[in-house]
Amino acid sequence: MICEFEKTETGIKCKNCGFSTNVQIEGMIVRHCPMKGQQSPSFFEKVANFAEALIDHAKTGFENVSEEEKNKRMEICKTCDKFDKSTETCNLCGCHCNRKTAWKSSECPLKKW
Numbered sequence: 512m513i514c515e516f517e518k519t520e521t522g523i524k525c526k527n528c529g530f531s532t533n534v535q536i537e538g539m540i541v542r543h544c545p546m547k548g549q550q551s552p553s554f555f556e557k558v559a560n561f562a563e564a565l566i567d568h569a570k571t572g573f574e575n576v577s578e579e580e581k582n583k584r585m586e587i588c589k590t591c592d593k594f595d596k597s598t599e600t601c602n603l604c605g606c607h608c609n610r611k612t613a614w615k616s617s618e619c620p621l622k623k624w
Contacts, residue, residue: 519531552602564611567614567617568616575613575614581613593621603620
């Protein structure tokens with residue numbers, strides 16, 4: 512993930528991880544953003560989590576929530592500190608939030624929805 516900088520009174524600050532510097536730099540700065548030290552699950556953990564979610568989704572006959580409910584869930588995800596804005600994934604379970612929020616059988620790993 513790359514830091515997303517915004518200008519402050521004293522310099523620049525990453526919107527995701529809070530990294531700041533008093534150096535005024537024009538243009539795009541590329542810096543690996545640790546998002547407060549959070550790491551996404553490993554590839555194998557993501558596969559296992561997705562497989563479990565897909566099985567649950569299949570058990571419900573691949574039922575989805577309404578578009579309104581999906582949008583509500585997605586807005587909750589976007590305000591969570593575990594949400595990776597650059598990939599729209601959850602850094603806790605590794606799922607793509609846009610897909611997971613649509614599935615009726617899915618739930619937030621933090622029980623936010």
